[in-house]
Amino acid sequence: MKETATHPNMEKIISLAKRRGFVFPGSEIYGGLAGTFDYGPYGVALKNNIKSLWWNMFVDLRDNMYGVDAAILMNTKVWESSGHIEGFSDPLIECKKCKHRFRADHVQKKPKKDAQGKVIEGEDVWTCEHCGTKNDMKEPQQFNMMFKTHAGASEDAMTVYLRPETAGGIFMNYKNVIDSVHPKLPFGIAQIGKAFRNEIAPRDFIFRLRELEQMEVEYFVRPDEWEQAFDEWRIRMHEYADIIGIAKDTLHELEVLPEDRAHYSKRTVDFEFDYPFGRKELWGLAYRTDFDLSVHEKSSGVELKYLDEATKEKFIPHVIEPSLGVDRTVLAVLLSAYREDDLGGDKRVYLAFPPAIAPVKAMVSPLLKNKPELVEKARSVYKDLKKVIPQIMWDDNGNIGKRYRRQDEIGTPFCITIDFDTLGETAELKDTVTLRDRDTGTQKRIAISDIARHITDVL
Numbered sequence: 414m415k416e417t418a419t420h421p422n423m424e425k426i427i428s429l430a431k432r433r434g435f436v437f438p439g440s441e442i443y444g445g446l447a448g449t450f451d452y453g454p455y456g457v458a459l460k461n462n463i464k465s466l467w468w469n470m471f472v473d474l475r476d477n478m479y480g481v482d483a484a485i486l487m488n489t490k491v492w493e494s495s496g497h498i499e500g501f502s503d504p505l506i507e508c509k510k511c512k513h514r515f516r517a518d519h520v521q522k523k524p525k526k527d528a529q530g531k532v533i534e535g536e537d538v539w540t541c542e543h544c545g546t547k548n549d550m551k552e553p554q555q556f557n558m559m560f561k562t563h564a565g566a567s568e569d570a571m572t573v574y575l576r577p578e579t580a581g582g583i584f585m586n587y588k589n590v591i592d593s594v595h596p597k598l599p600f601g602i603a604q605i606g607k608a609f610r611n612e613i614a615p616r617d618f619i620f621r622l623r624e625l626e627q628m629e630v631e632y633f634v635r636p637d638e639w640e641q642a643f644d645e646w647r648i649r650m651h652e653y654a655d656i657i658g659i660a661k662d663t664l665h666e667l668e669v670l671p672e673d674r675a676h677y678s679k680r681t682v683d684f685e686f687d688y689p690f691g692r693k694e695l696w697g698l699a700y701r702t703d704f705d706l707s708v709h710e711k712s713s714g715v716e717l718k719y720l721d722e723a724t725k726e727k728f729i730p731h732v733i734e735p736s737l738g739v740d741r742t743v744l745a746v747l748l749s750a751y752r753e754d755d756l757g758g759d760k761r762v763y764l765a766f767p768p769a770i771a772p773v774k775a776m777v778s779p780l781l782k783n784k785p786e787l788v789e790k791a792r793s794v795y796k797d798l799k800k801v802i803p804q805i806m807w808d809d810n811g812n813i814g815k816r817y818r819r820q821d822e823i824g825t826p827f828c829i830t831i832d833f834d835t836l837g838e839t840a841e842l843k844d845t846v847t848l849r850d851r852d853t854g855t856q857k858r859i860a861i862s863d864i865a866r867h868i869t870d871v872l
């Protein structure tokens with residue numbers, strides 16, 4: 414994809430993420446571990462803001478939504494019943510020569526051509542991406558993506574799996590929530606947590622990981638109300654995208670074909686984002702019918718029906734599932750926020766995060782760090798603001814221009830500078846500071862007593 418102001422290439426994002434403490438390769442000093450990344454100080458703050466905004470919109474601001482935080486390790490029967498042990502797999506092919514393994518659906522068969530360059534029908538060629546060998550692949554086989562481990566110390570310790578989706582833990586707590594909170598339909602259970610997939614080919618930075626995080630809702634409805642609920646969550650997902658700074662024209666809905674849907678879904682809409690490596694899935698919205706609760710009821714022997722108190726009718730609710738990957742969201746947000754421009758004759762890079770998700774909301778700084786009276790005043794402004802806006806930071810490293818550029822690169826919306834006018838060098842400017850706007854680089858003077866309100870209004 415062509416690089417534009419709002420669409421940097423991946424190298425720039427990966428380099429900025431590392432340089433500025435957002436995302437680091439996992440276990441880096443040992444050469445890394447494919448499919449794992451670690452979040453650094455600003456990455457954690459950004460991720461936490463993305464998650465808490467999601468929780469706010471999808472849980473706290475709605476009625477009848479309940480949170481859970483289920484164990485990652487679950488009884489193996491959960492995954493037997495849900496169909497994951499049997500069917501959570503990707504097609505794998507292996508090059509006979511170099512033994513490299515690929516996801517068969519990621520390796521394109523290319524048409525064979527004759528000497529004149531004409532396509533020979535029915536004679537497609539597999540080419541190994543690693544060693545270039547043609548047509549020497551083993552037959553594709555299904556590879557289960559669940560990570561296996563053992564619970565317990567005995568020889569015959571039970572095989573358990575790291576959950577491949579957080580949804581499993583939600584279904585396991587459906588009955589607990591009903592019995593303890595007595596919700597009426599429709600209601601939803603939400604969870605944010607880690608999931609693990611032994612991806613054949615982890616790739617594209619934090620796009621395809623082996624250890625990932627999901628924000629999921631299982632929304633339980635009467636069977637005849639699923640379409641209405643599906644459309645409602647679809648709108649909520651677009652609203653959320655908007656709030657975290659993903660532009661409308663970079664997000665596309667894809668109606669997933671029946672043959673491409675997960676085994677539990679009767680309808681799936683993928684929300685695809687224009688990544689630099691192509692238009693790919695960001696989030697999914699699925700109609701899981703009564704599949705999960707039905708199979709768990711059958712396998713466990715525990716009744717999972719809902720009793721409608723009014724009609725005394727008993728039935729298994731149907732489920733709508735908005736499922737959002739945290740890491741793919743972080744990547745889409747970083748790509749959406751990335752900007753390059755010229756400011757005062759200098760090229761600069763900045764991240765135009767919506768203030769609500771910016772890892773740092775404002776930076777406080779004395780104009781000069783070797784003037785104790787400026788430092789003292791700046792420290793007191795910083796201390797007072799931190800009580801109201803915790804995601805605020807102190808920076809007195811290097812000259813003021815360098816500090817601004819650093820803050821631009823981590824997407825800090827405001828920089829507050831304490832100068833000699835703050836101390837009263839110009840009488841009418843006493844107790845005012847300069848407030849710099851990240852996107853325009855312009856500065857205005859504002860009274861110290863007005864800063865907190867100004868920033869919280871924007872947030």
Ligand code: GAP
Binds near residue numbers: 578612626627741
């Ligand atoms: N519970 C439904 C479910 O897990 P999914 O489409 O397999 O559905 C949901 O995954 C979301 O999780 C995806 O839309 C994506 O955001 C994220 N996701 C899935 N696999 C991922 C991976 N290997 N690395 C990073 N994120 C992933």
